[in-house]
Amino acid sequence: LDRAICALTETQREAFVLVKAEGWTHKEAAKILGVPQGTVQARVFEATRRLRELLSEESIK
Numbered sequence: 001l002d003r004a005i006c007a008l009t010e011t012q013r014e015a016f017v018l019v020k021a022e023g024w025t026h027k028e029a030a031k032i033l034g035v036p037q038g039t040v041q042a043r044v045f046e047a048t049r050r051l052r053e054l055l056s057e058e059s060i061k
Helices: 002-006 010-021 026-033 037-060
Strands: none
Touching: 002 010, 002 037, 010 026, 010 037, 026 037
C-alpha cells in the first residue's frame, strides 16, 4: 500500500492522505491545501482509482 501511495502524484497523495487517512472533510482539506473543494474531490477520486489499479496489478504478480 505504501508503495502504491508513493506512486500517486504529489497533489493526489496530499488530498488522499488528508481525506482518507487523516479523516479531514473535503472542505477542510481544501482549506488546508488552498484549493477549491471540487479540486480536492477530484484528486481523491483519481487517487482512489489509481490505487485500485496499482493494487490490482500487484495482486496479479
